[in-house]
């Protein structure tokens with residue numbers, strides 16, 4: 001299959017690429033808008049009916065707007081037909097206790113824009129309840145379930161299949177974490193890009209799933225407690241483990 005992986009920063013893209021096994025790096029492809037795609041392909045003999053597996057990795061920037069713009073650009077300017085079979089939003093993220101401890105992997109069964117709405121005297125209202133657009137993208141259960149099952153192959157790695165929240169402001173207080181948990185009791189992770197990536201993929205009718213490696217707990221700000229190295233290792237493991245999935249025909 002042809003896969004587009006969108007990360008926020010280069011370090012996350014390095015971890016994704018570091019995990020890809022059996023793929024040959026094709027170098028950088030420049031796109032309009034100043035974006036660069038790190039292409040990878042697998043040139044093994046295979047039936048003509050099976051597409052050459054391709055994984056393109058894009059550094060799309062931090063936040064939902066940057067990631068939506070980057071993903072939409074990559075999809076619109078793709079030279080493949082159809083553009084991609086799968087879009088993956090990948091990176092590090094915050095984990096909600098007790099679901100997702102440091103170093104765990106969270107696979108989205110829902111990608112939720114958690115602060116796209118209106119504050120009212122009676123509480124928060126998401127934009128869909130206001131009659132505008134949407135705040136949730138749900139990957140097909142067969143897709144997210146398959147990804148989570150493959151990742152769970154190593155018993156040493158905790159894998160959680162749960163909603164991932166997209167926020168524009170990183171949670172930094174216990175009160176905000178509690179509020180998000182109250183509104184989304186099953187949410188296991190928060191990050192800043194998934195909904196933007198999913199929105200672009202949805203517009204192009206391409207399946208999308210989000211994978212987050214937990215680097216910090218969602219809650220009171222504590223930079224010293226961040227564990228970025230182990231989270232990057234978990235991200236690398238995820239893409240090493242998923243390689244056989246990318247080799248399948250779509």
Ligand SMILES: O=C(O)c1cccc(C(=O)CC[C@H]2O[C@@H](n3cnc4c(=O)[nH]cnc43)[C@H](O)[C@@H]2O)c1
Nearest residue numbers: 008062092093094170171190191192193216218221
């Ligand atoms: O300065 C801080 O306190 C702080 C706390 C958490 C995250 C940041 C970032 O600027 C990182 C943004 C970057 O990393 C992803 N990420 C990682 N952990 C979280 C999180 O707990 N909540 C939201 N986003 C997180 C995010 O997707 C961005 O790409 C600074």
